[in-house]
Amino acid sequence: MVFGIPVHFLADCVAAFLWLKTESGQHAIARLGKLGEVRGGLLVFVLPIAAVRMSLQPFFPGYTDWADFAYMLIFFVCGYLVYADERLMQAIRRDWRLALTVGVITTLTMLVGLAALGGQQWVKDPLTPGFYLGWGLVGVNGWCWTLFALWVGMRTFDFRNRWLDRGQELIVPFYVFHQPPIVLLAFFVVLWQAGMLFKLAVILLGSFIITLGFCEGVVRRVKPARALFGMKPSWQPDSA
Secondary structure (H helix, E strand, O other): OEOOEOHHHHHHHHHHHHHHOOHHHHHHHHHHHHHHHOOOHHHHHHHHHHHHHHHHOOOOOOOOOHHHHHHHHHHHHHHHHHHOOHHHHHHHHHOHHHHHHHHHHHHHHHHHHHHHOOHHHHOOOOOOHHHHHHHHHHHHHHHHHHHHHHHHHHHHOOOOOHHHHHHHHOHHHHHHHOHHHHHHHHHHHOOOOOOHHHHHHHHHHHHHHHHHHHHHHHHOOOHHHHHHOOOOOOOOOOOO
8 A cells, every 4th residue: 555545556557657658548649639629629528527526426425535536536637638639738728718617607506506505415415416416517617627727827837937947846745745734734723812814824824835845945855755756856066
């Protein structure tokens, strides 16, 4: 087991991504890339995302249980496939309005369902149609907002400088290590006799500083840690 995940499962995931780099895998990606030639083709990816969520949620309803893990894994796989073909990347730039529209509609639908139609009970009872409707909407909503966020990134960060390059290196370790500081700070801060906004600001800012400091001070400077998180070897000047 690695972080609670069976080793054979991790090996299967690695094998699948290695296959995508082979000639047959590249042909499969090229066929999938045809979706980018059709307006709205990227919405096809909601099918596996919603299917995974709806099929596993009844059996693993707990937070960060296998339903959550598989749901996030399928997002990761879909993201890899989208970035593997330029036609799909261009489709993000072309269809961002569609993604935003569907994202807003599904968000409002879920809010209305939770507020007025008892949706909070629906998503807890797999014996009702509302359960599958609710979790299906979660999948559609998550994918559409992801596409819109990618478009915003493409428009906003369409340049490079040393700060962006430096930050890009720390994306994975920052994501891995950000939660413990949040939990640790929140454990103490929530007991303070202070306003909610002040406590939220302390937790957000404090956890950001701690996580960034750890990534900069430890992960970036320790060679095995750099290799573990896929960072390039640090440049060393030639000795005289």
